[in-house]
Amino acid sequence: MSAEPANLELREVPGPSALGGGRHRFFELLWLMSVTEFKRTFFGTVLGYVWSLMRPLLLFAVLLVVFTRIIKIGGSTPHYEVLLLFNIVLFGLFQEGTGGAVASVVGQEGIVRKTQFPRLVIPLSVVLTALFTLGLNMIIVFVFMIAFGVTPMWTWLLFPVILLPFLVLTCALAMLLSALNVRFRDVAIIWIVIATALNYATPIIYPLSILENDPTLRHLLMANPLTPIFQQAHIWMIGSAETESVWAAAGGPLPLIVAAAIYVGVCVAGVWVFNREAPRIAEQL
Amino acid sequence: MIAPATASAATSSSVAGFFARIAPLTPVTYPSLLTTHAPPQVAIEVSGVEKTFRIPTQRVDSLKERLTTFSQPGYRELHALRDLTFEVERGEFFGIVGRNGSGKSTLLKILASIYAADAGRVRMAGRLAPFIELGVGFNNELTARENVELNGVMMGLTRRDARSRLDAVLEFAELEEFVDLKLKNYSSGMLVRLAFSMMIQSDAEILLIDEVLAVGDASFQQKCADVFHEIRDSPRTVVFVTHDMSAVEQYCHRAMLLHDGGIRAFGPADEVARSYLRLNFEQAPGEGDADMGGMADITLLDVWLENGQGERITNVEKGSELRFGASFEAHRHVDGPSFGFAFDNADGVEVTGFGVSLAEGAPDAVEPGQRIRLGGEIENRLEPGRYVTKCWVHREHNIVNLVLHSPHVLDFVVYGKEGAGVVSLDHEIDATVEAGASADDGAGVEGQR
Numbered sequence A: 001m002s003a004e005p006a007n008l009e010l011r012e013v014p015g016p017s018a019l020g021g022g023r024h025r026f027f028e029l030l031w032l033m034s035v036t037e038f039k040r041t042f043f044g045t046v047l048g049y050v051w052s053l054m055r056p057l058l059l060f061a062v063l064l065v066v067f068t069r070i071i072k073i074g075g076s077t078p079h080y081e082v083l084l085l086f087n088i089v090l091f092g093l094f095q096e097g098t099g100g101a102v103a104s105v106v107g108q109e110g111i112v113r114k115t116q117f118p119r120l121v122i123p124l125s126v127v128l129t130a131l132f133t134l135g136l137n138m139i140i141v142f143v144f145m146i147a148f149g150v151t152p153m154w155t156w157l158l159f160p161v162i163l164l165p166f167l168v169l170t171c172a173l174a175m176l177l178s179a180l181n182v183r184f185r186d187v188a189i190i191w192i193v194i195a196t197a198l199n200y201a202t203p204i205i206y207p208l209s210i211l212e213n214d215p216t217l218r219h220l221l222m223a224n225p226l227t228p229i230f231q232q233a234h235i236w237m238i239g240s241a242e243t244e245s246v247w248a249a250a251g252g253p254l255p256l257i258v259a260a261a262i263y264v265g266v267c268v269a270g271v272w273v274f275n276r277e278a279p280r281i282a283e284q285l
Numbered sequence B: 001m002i003a004p005a006t007a008s009a010a011t012s013s014s015v016a017g018f019f020a021r022i023a024p025l026t027p028v029t030y031p032s033l034l035t036t037h038a039p040p041q042v043a044i045e046v047s048g049v050e051k052t053f054r055i056p057t058q059r060v061d062s063l064k065e066r067l068t069t070f071s072q073p074g075y076r077e078l079h080a081l082r083d084l085t086f087e088v089e090r091g092e093f094f095g096i097v098g099r100n101g102s103g104k105s106t107l108l109k110i111l112a113s114i115y116a117a118d119a120g121r122v123r124m125a126g127r128l129a130p131f132i133e134l135g136v137g138f139n140n141e142l143t144a145r146e147n148v149e150l151n152g153v154m155m156g157l158t159r160r161d162a163r164s165r166l167d168a169v170l171e172f173a174e175l176e177e178f179v180d181l182k183l184k185n186y187s188s189g190m191l192v193r194l195a196f197s198m199m200i201q202s203d204a205e206i207l208l209i210d211e212v213l214a215v216g217d218a219s220f221q222q223k224c225a226d227v228f229h230e231i232r233d234s235p236r237t238v239v240f241v242t243h244d245m246s247a248v249e250q251y252c253h254r255a256m257l258l259h260d261g262g263i264r265a266f267g268p269a270d271e272v273a274r275s276y277l278r279l280n281f282e283q284a285p286g287e288g289d290a291d292m293g294g295m296a297d298i299t300l301l302d303v304w305l306e307n308g309q310g311e312r313i314t315n316v317e318k319g320s321e322l323r324f325g326a327s328f329e330a331h332r333h334v335d336g337p338s339f340g341f342a343f344d345n346a347d348g349v350e351v352t353g354f355g356v357s358l359a360e361g362a363p364d365a366v367e368p369g370q371r372i373r374l375g376g377e378i379e380n381r382l383e384p385g386r387y388v389t390k391c392w393v394h395r396e397h398n399i400v401n402l403v404l405h406s407p408h409v410l411d412f413v414v415y416g417k418e419g420a421g422v423v424s425l426d427h428e429i430d431a432t433v434e435a436g437a438s439a440d441d442g443a444g445v446e447g448q449r
Helices: A023-043 A048-070 A080-102 A109-114 A121-147 A154-183 A187-200 A215-222 A226-237 A246-250 A253-284 B003-022 B063-068 B104-111 B144-154 B159-164 B166-173 B188-201 B218-232 B245-251 B269-281
Strands: A010-012 B042-056 B075-089 B093-098 B119-125 B128-131 B206-210 B237-241 B254-259 B262-268 B298-306 B315-317 B322-330 B338-344 B350-357 B371-378 B385-394 B402-415 B430-432 B444-446
Touching: A023 A121, A023 B144, A048 A080, A048 A121, A080 A121, A080 A154, A080 A187, A080 A226, A109 A253, A121 A154, A154 A187, A154 A226, A154 A253, A215 A226, A215 A246, A215 A253, A226 A246, A226 A253, A246 A253, B042 B104, B042 B237, B075 B104, B075 B119, B075 B237, B075 B262, B093 B104, B093 B218, B093 B245, B093 B269, B104 B119, B104 B128, B104 B206, B104 B237, B144 B159, B144 B166, B144 B188, B159 B166, B166 B188, B188 B218, B218 B245, B237 B245, B245 B269, B254 B269, B262 B269, B269 B298, B269 B402, B298 B385, B298 B402, B322 B338, B350 B385
Parallel strands: B093 B237, B093 B254, B128 B206, B206 B237, B315 B402
Antiparallel strands: A010 B119, B042 B075, B042 B119, B254 B262, B298 B322, B322 B371, B338 B350, B338 B385, B385 B402, B430 B444
């Protein structure tokens, strides 16, 4: 031992945790895992990006035909087609983020059980990958918006403001579901049903304005925390003078208070449950 | 049993080490009785660590079951580690041995921050890189280049560091040409080389290694052995978990034998290796893995394989000269002892075995305290793979009178070109075209030997 390195302090080993291994490493891993997954889906195949655009575009085409030619759900909503595409793309973040995260920790069993790994990276990298996808898809959305004659508005710049609370909610649910799924393996199956229900309980394929004659249902929908987010996004991105404000649609503070309570509840539960489960996840797999 | 004394000695020397650390500039006089050179620094300090697993008697793993079952599910407690205290010094190659279920994997996972300890604490000096299994976290869809970066970051390097290490990793693994090949196109041997190379190149102060020797072909194994010797003499600390006692004796400075979640032996590697073998061989006949404490009339002290040069080996090249050795000790008078060994392959098939009795000309009995030594050559016809050696002893040359039976006394690996089946037999088979059956006759084809 000729070149003796400097004395090293004995430091307590904290054990496994959600953020274990230092903040720097956490973010590097999060970034690297998301980018890797993103590259794999978009550039791994021959058609790459085009291929993954096909899915939302095909869905959009089908829905467009169904809801503008057959059911005419859009009513008199201006730029209904673009709104539909925008909503599908935006909800894609939620669907991909939560749906992918549910089974993520169980799926990465090898890593969780055999390496020292900040557990939180696993569900969050799924959400971050979904966010990258959203970013790419938004380019298409803007192309369509211009093509369909939506006049550019300064409120487009507010998109990140509406995206942030949406992203936080998605992350919280990703944490909650991925941790719960380790203990109860049927959470993933149950979540598919709930996610589909949420898809219809949020004004995605229909504009909120078609519920003009049913205020009770409209107020009920506003209690879903996703509804105010989507409604506000509608106003800022494609809205016209007739688009109802969130406040007017809620018809009073109560639905919004319920929505806020659910929102905060989910966020707190996500952080709390994940933190509590993180040290024991390896043992339960 | 030896542990308490050794552990307390280690603690007292670490007190000196502690003061040396907090006041490095103050000249400190050490009691000359204890240390003639600088006191060792502690790299890993484990104190009072406990781990209990609660094994549900009825497993509830769905929400549906949880909501429809009213009674609280019962638990059975499994004490994997009981009040474990020990220290590993800086620069040490430290072995942890023990039978399956002794708690060594649990300890390793607590050291690696994969499991949380229920009580006690673990302290470490420096960064730790765990290698519980080679190639964990490798992504088959990515190239070697991307995997080296990802894995490096997982091991705690920064991305830049991980990238700068790429060349060294690939060079050691001899995979420079395949840097941009996706791992799914790698052979298993290439994967193992890449993974081992990653481990060697991580610059963590403490390495945690769980049985990863015996990988790759002969030349790569030699390279790995060289690296282990190099690490052994470097200031890096290694905690090495294995079943292979010859590896413990070869590389480890000190070792620890775990049994039932506690320390059974602690000290110099060869002593601990012997304790492990004794523990394994002490099993009374028919008791399986249960440790009955009682001692058989004859116990196995040691068993080993040698190559043609008389060096002990654990990896045997297919078809090479193979010598076998074992030594027994008698604790009571035993008439007509016979000693048997058999080799099981990885599928649990008993491939071959042999039994020997004492040489003629001497009394056919052993007395308490006498030692019996077995040695000689074995015709090496084993196919490549992992083998487990079983051992038994009978009295009066009768297989009914079992004195000792140990199902697992020695592991070894045979490497080389794989043939068909479980043994390779010499053959002299000719293939000839029968005369008269066809127009062009007489062209005999000599069979390959």
